[in-house]
Amino acid sequence: MPDDGSFMLVARDGRVTGWSASAEEAFGWSAQEAVGRHIGELVARAADGRGGRASAVLDALSACSPMIFHVLDADLRVLGTGRASAQGPATPDPAIGEVFPEAYGLAGPAEEKIAREVLRSGEPVLDHVVRARVPGGPRSRYYSLSYIRVGDAHDDGSGLVVLALDVTDRVRAVHRLTVLEALREHIGEQLDVIAVCRALTDAVVPEFCGIAVVEVIDGIVRGEDPPLAPVDGTIRLLRAAFRGVVSAHPVGEVSGLPDGTPFSRVLTDLRPRLVRVEPDALWLSADPARAASITRSQAHSLIVAPLALRGRAMGVVSFYRAGAEEPFEESDLALTADVCAHATLSVDNARRYTRERTIAATLKRRLLPQRPVAPPAVDIARLHLPGPGAGGAWFDVIALSGARTALVLGDVAGRGVATATTMGQLRTAIHALAALDLEPDELLARLSDTAARLADERAALPAGDSLQAQPLTAGCLIAVYDAVERHCTMVRAGLSDPFVVRPDGTSGVVPVPEGPVLAGHGHAPFPAVTVDLPEGSTLALSNEDLVVPTGPVAPLLVAGAEEPLEDVCDTVAYALRGRDETEKLLLLARVRALPADRVMVLDLPARNEAAPLARAATRRRLAAWSVAEEQIFTAELVVSELVGNAVRYGAPPLQLRLILDRDLTCEVRDAAQCAPHLKHARTVDEDGRGLFIIASVADNWGTRYGPGGKTVWAQVPVQPPP
Helix, strand or coil: CCCCCCCEEECCCCEEEEECHHHHHHHCCCHHHHCCCEHHHHHHHHHHCCCCCHHHHHHHHHHHCCCEEEEEECCCEEEEEECCCCCCCCCCCCCCCCEHHHHCCCCCHHHHHHHHHHHHHCCCEEEEEEEECCCCCCCCEEEEEEEEEECCCCCCCCEEEEEEEECHHHHHHHHHHHHHHHHHHHCCCCCCHHHHHHHHHHHHCCCCCCEEEEEEEHHHHCCCCCCECCCCCCCEEEEEEEECCCCCCCCCCEEECCCCCHHHHHHHHCCCEEEECCCCCHHHHHCHHHHHHHHHHCEEEEEEEEEEECCEEEEEEEEEEECCCCCCCCCHHHHHHHHHHHHHHHHHHHHHHHHHHHHHHHHHHHHCCCCCCCCCCEEEEEEEECCCCCCEEEEEEEEECCCEEEEEEEEECCCCHHHHHHHHHHHHHHHHHHCCCCCHHHHHHHHHHHHHHHHHHHHCCCCCCHHHHCCCCEEEEEEEEECCCCEEEEEEECCCCCEEECCCCCEEECCCCEECCECCCCCCCCCCEEEECCCCCEEEEECCCCCCCCCCHHHHHHHCCCCCHHHHHHHHHHHCCCCCCCCEEEEEEEECCCCHHHEEEEEECCCCCHHHHHHHHHHHHHHHCCCCHHHHHHHHHHHHHHHHHHHHHCCCCEEEEEEECCCEEEEEEECCCCCCCCCCCCCCCCCCCHHHHHHHHCCEEEEEEECCEEEEEEEECCCCCC
């Protein structure tokens, strides 16, 4: 507002928004003429002399506006300047006759071209932001320049009015927001410490500095807890990311920080530092390699800031400016603090994710079979592509009675420790259920009941528990191969159909009806399918649709029908390279039939003479199998007790079957459905010790049920013939 009592209001963009009666009297323009116009137009009219009292008008406008007004002739030389007294000493103060662009340090054709185009066309250029090096100022400043023509371009009296507004604070605030926005754009999605560090350097170079280095404490990358400050001098740092011209150490190198440098001091008190690089600085001599790279890069100032959270140090970030870049100032520390604070949270999130992923992967490795021992009738190979994080896929190979083998493949939805734990629970449950000699469909139904109970327990967790909101679902496929009968019974809950390659060259998907997924709380049955598997057939089970006929894996299985299964797995892995977005598990089983001369079947009468007949047949066959006499005696005893128990408590018809595999399996089948149970007979009892004796001399025994009755079996350790 000028001293004569008149007033005007000028917006930041230079438009007049208020015009009093006093201003109208002082300047000679009505409010209708002034309001809405750019203030430069008023200055131009004053300079042109048409508004009257040109010098007084310039002084009045300068007094009430933060802008600097320059009047230029047609040669762009300064004729006059109006400036407010409150403007600082670093603002441009061109002398009369000085060429305008040079007064702002804008030497060169670009700015002169803009000014001359306004002179030619008469079209003003408003709010043109330039970076100016003002004489006497500590660093460059930013000005918004507006060019407005005075007079007619064809008239000798034409010229320009230039309005200059110092917008340094505005530009730097926008620049600050730009850097932070670039940081948020680059950082946030990464769940890897190294990726976060690289994103940090990408966000600040070149927008904020010319060189950026990120060094993190080595254990952070592996998910370890960060140490409390002050950090011990023995702590080693990993150079995680670098962007710039010259690096003192290669990315990936692990080394200690020399004592007595700004970098080591930052890890002591977690305070950022602005450091001027002086050739004789004491700290440079403590780290010759870093000093040499600083010299080669021509760095003249740097800010060293910590990556720290709640008093714990995670690393150090170094921001360098070199060559023609402006030196850092104290005001830049606030921006680096914001940058490092945001980056620290991302680093900590990535560290925690790495830690959980490591724990989950370790847990899963411990829960999975370390070295699965396949029965003699089945060759096994597996291909496991973990994918990101620890998933819930698992497999099992379980030896069952009667030269049978259960192949199990399952997949729990999700990732992390909770998924690995659920996988371990289901795997333990299926082992316990398999020991009951259940049929595959009943086994899967019992497993589904177990999964439903686990899902109910999860749903009952407190609402604040993140696991409570994650539903438990899992798929499972069970295939039981009988090496005596040479067939395989399969059942599945979710997952994809199995794929089989037969020795005659035929192959295809085995259509197994899909049952409900585990923990689906449904009561639908799990239909089983039984197919013949000739000796030499290869069965493939997968947790994804890897073995569909139109996919890349099925032809490789067909081509490798006679190759070792491990080689086939390698070939499949090569074909699936780059497809690591999900966890993939492929279980291959090549079946063999048990030779017919290793099996003896004998029908028995349901009378007392059945036991002697069974003992005699057992002795003859074991002798033919070259079994040791002591083992023959044990087998006779077991067979006698099994047959005697069936005669007394079972129902005809009775059948004895001996199977010589790794052990000798003695089976007695009858038509009764009643379950035998172990009794501890008293000393005065004359019977009741049959199963007790069997349990004492056999490695294992049990009962399995089928459509025609039950089979009681016992395994006796023998030395099979070569």
